[in-house]
Amino acid sequence: MLRLLRPWLRPLARAVTYTRWLHLLMGMVVAVVCAFVFTGLHSPSPAEWALTVFVVPVPLLVAAAMVPAVRRAEGLQARLMLFPGAHARVSTRDAHARVRDAHGHEDPGVSTAPAASWRDRGRTAVWLVLRLEAGSAMWFLTTQLLGYSLALVDSSAEEPDQSGLLLPTTDWAWANALLVPVPALALLGVVVVAGKGMALAARRFLGPSPAERLAALETRTEQLLQRNRIARDLHDSIGHALTVAVVQAGAARAAGDPDFSDRALEAIEETGRAALEDLDRVLRVLREEDREASAAPTLADAERLLDSARASGAEVDVEVSGPVERVPGPVSREGYRMLQESLTNVLRHSGPVPVQVRITVDGARLDLSVRNALPPGRTATGRAGSGLRGVRERATLLGGRATTGPHGDDWRVHVELPLG
Structure with a gap:
């Protein structure tokens, strides 16, 4: 049984899973700042949240992507958090010159050079917007699933606080106790899949340009x-x-x-x-x-x-x-x-x-x-x-x-x- 579960449990023991989780959550920071600055409310409505996530920050991120150094900063952050290990610190010149480093790690294929063309700036802008939306989605799922898991724990002792949660608890304490680990495991599964997706997106949008490859x-x-x-x-x-x-x-x-x-x-x-x-x-x-x-x-x-x-x-x-x-x-x-x-x-x-x-x-x-x-x-x-x-x-x-x-x-x- 353990042998069958090992491939599914192995990602949970890798540090890269949790650094990718943190990388996803960091993408929500711009939206949070905009929510408190733009709306001026402590409890924004769903419509106001949608406005601060999908509308207000996008022009700011596109403008930031026009700065060449932003691409370098995003590339370094992606290397360290999406592809942790010794190879993440290899210079751009050496990393693209070989497939694996001295430790046998695969080259992440993410550039750490500043944007040298408008094409690079455009790809950086898409990456920043993708980080914002993916981070917002991960922030929502993290708060919902972890909050639901805590609500299941509280339901066995007293009336749980379910404010802001979309999933209700059951009326049976024993059923709630059995369901406690389910939201956390589901969240970890989403983190693993989303982290791999962000790694692929980083290679696509932060990968070396044709000039760098040449x-x-x-x-x-x-x-x-x-x-x-x-x-x-x-x-x-x-x-x-x-x-x-x-x-x-x-x-x-x-x-x-x-x-x-x-x-x-x-x-x-x-x-x-x-x-x-x-x-x-x-x-x-x-x-x-x-x-x-x-x-x-x-x-x-x-x-x-x-x-x-x-x-x-x-x-x-x-x-x-x-x-x-x-x-x-x-x-x-x-x-x-x-x-x-x-x-x-x-x-x-x-x-x-x-x-x-x-x-x-x-x-x-x-x-x-x-x-x-x-x-x-x-x-x-x-x-x-x-x-x-x-x-x-x-x-x-x-x-x-x-x-x-x-x-x-x-x-x-x-x-x-x-x-x-």
């Missing part, structure tokens, strides 16, 4: 792009460091020369230190610290990559043409990562083979070409891994293009990027 979508897109960019940076940086370390360690073990082993360990140390710097920079971005993260490497720092490849035994032939230092920051940083991934790809799949690197800045275009000989007995399949796919993705995002694959007896990565 801004949230742009923020979310930017976050996804940044995470994708960070993932590619980590893949290129850490992958390059590990590839150099593996190649150097294998070469040192095969050589058996203490001097060569010292040089190999030095190269591994330098490459690892550079990778740690990149990792620290990325972690600072992820942690969103107040201090600025160290700048990402650019093509001006390409010599570090070339030295690392040479230290791994590759014969690197480099030719740089044009003012590389004048390449715009985003293009230069992405060009560095593409060069890093290309050299990593050479060391990982071909080993220490001759490599030709050509960097050309010509007018409004940057050309980057990395070409390496295939080791004896190995033929190019034309298939590329995730690293070279990342090179093509980077080039596409910058409005350029990248081609990877066999070129005669060699393997070539060729990138063309616009500087504009």
Whole structure:
């Protein structure tokens, strides 16, 4: 029996039920003030109550809705009382950027930004009038049902006071005693249903406007792009460091020369230190610290990559043409990562083979070409891994293009990027 009643009793144990009840009753405050100010009566008639509920306050509420800050205040109040919990205190920007917060609560979908358009003001006006009418109805039901429950209690001892109540008590004391909890339970049921209805209405009338949704979508897109960019940076940086370390360690073990082993360990140390710097920079971005993260490497720092490849035994032939230092920051940083991934790809799949690197800045275009000989007995399949796919993705995002694959007896990565 308890299992069957549990779904019906669960809302009664939740704080949100009673905060929604209070939120509904607060909507009646304007009508109460108008009743005492407009009529000047201590006991207004039903017609006067109707006038103060449905006529007098409406223009005042519509005028208040024209103030942009009112929408913000209503949104904050709705978040705290209709959707209580940790998520109710999430900022507007973050709340619309994700469906659930860190505690697993659902995003309430209520904006806390001031009204930015007449459409927002109109929706706020409808919301305020809805709060007034719903609050008046809840106030009436609360006083009627709670008053009736108290009248049933009094009827068992003396003649109950039923003034203002629409429902009469019975003439049997035992029947009145049995009926005492019924009005209270009925009121709680109405509160649960009305509270859910107000929550839905808050999402409808206080939800983000199209402009806010577009801004949230742009923020979310930017976050996804940044995470994708960070993932590619980590893949290129850490992958390059590990590839150099593996190649150097294998070469040192095969050589058996203490001097060569010292040089190999030095190269591994330098490459690892550079990778740690990149990792620290990325972690600072992820942690969103107040201090600025160290700048990402650019093509001006390409010599570090070339030295690392040479230290791994590759014969690197480099030719740089044009003012590389004048390449715009985003293009230069992405060009560095593409060069890093290309050299990593050479060391990982071909080993220490001759490599030709050509960097050309010509007018409004940057050309980057990395070409390496295939080791004896190995033929190019034309298939590329995730690293070279990342090179093509980077080039596409910058409005350029990248081609990877066999070129005669060699393997070539060729990138063309616009500087504009």
